[in-house]
Amino acid sequence: MADMLSVIIPTYNPNETRLAKTLAGLQKQSLPLQGWELIIVDNNSSYLINADLGWHPNYKIVKETAQGLTYARLKGFKEAQGQVLILVDDDNILQEDYLQNALNTFQEQPKLGAIGGKSLPVFEGNPPAWLPEFYSSLALRDLGDEVLAASWDHKYPACAPIGAGIAIRKAALNTYIKKIETQKNVITDRKGDSLSSGGDNDIVLEILKAGWHVAYLPNLVLHHIIPAQRMEAGYMARLINNSSNSWVRLLQSHGINPWPQIAGWTVLPRKVKAWFTYMAWKNNVNYIRWQGACGTFDGLAKQ
Structure with a gap:
């Protein structure tokens, strides 16, 4: 073979x-x-x-x-x-x-x-x-x-x-x-x-x-x-959020994560701050980027 x-x-x-x-x-x-x-x-x-x-x-x-x-x-x-x-x-x-x-x-x-x-x-x-x-x-x-x-x-x-x-x-x-x-x-x-x-x-x-x-x-x-469904802003936002979270956890599992972990209680205020930093309400791209940041915060949060 x-x-x-x-x-x-x-x-x-x-x-x-x-x-x-x-x-x-x-x-x-x-x-x-x-x-x-x-x-x-x-x-x-x-x-x-x-x-x-x-x-x-x-x-x-x-x-x-x-x-x-x-x-x-x-x-x-x-x-x-x-x-x-x-x-x-x-x-x-x-x-x-x-x-x-x-x-x-x-x-x-x-x-x-x-x-x-x-x-x-x-x-x-x-x-x-x-x-x-x-x-x-x-x-x-x-x-x-x-x-x-x-x-x-x-x-x-x-x-x-x-x-x-x-x-x-x-x-x-x-x-x-x-x-x-x-x-x-x-x-x-x-x-x-x-x-x-x-x-x-x-x-x-x-x-x-x-x-x-x-x-x-x-x-x-x-x-x-x-497919057309995968090009919708809602789908892309969920995809970027989930993949950002997964990416951080993957890097952590291999000991090559470049970002420090964060305390769990800081996740929500970080997301709120990022909402304004990314101007997530302005358009689809900004909203999707914000969802990516939220996924990263979730991945970095200490378990």
Whole structure:
């Protein structure tokens, strides 16, 4: 299985139309079907997943009842036979050469533990003019056309792969898997309808701390479907709030949080002050920024 690749799609109550587009993108991959397997991990959905998979000779749908994207990913890691694993969200459409490029990279660069590339938007509706400021929270990014790489430097590298389309050398996951299986306070990432995050960042940090390198590769391109609902100010505010909180707690768990903790009783007055500092009543952008600050305060509060 040295040259085998496994595509893992963790999903919870997927939209059938978007999932079909994700699968259509995989069906068009230049890497021959015999060279990779397809694993869909149903994270305890409330209905049966309906998907056309007959085109692939080596696929399976497995169920993970422990709620949380982290547990769904872990299930996929354990089920995978390949030595290269690619996590694909159920609203990602990979460019036709994605799998082949990822496999080639790992074969050519033995120190790389995880890689990612461009995640470009496909909007279902007209995006508001203010949305680009928050692209990173929607798992959208384009760092240009140069290869960027990083090793462990006691901070989170800007070029680190994002969860959408991250390709991982299976051997680099040993430390992370052991951590998830043995620790009680696990970062569960998305859980049901929650907008918490950080699971992919946790994977990257464990890979870096284990001595592997990570990289951004511009030849890894996927298109990320963004539904109209995710472009609404209310959704974005909740997303930024939850992700800011999760980000602080993630950094704390790895001992690289640059901000001091704060007393719990100061959280409310800080939020009130920030309401005026950000002029949160003025427009959607200011309100969303304020919600991000509130999430940071919650994350920094001593438990």
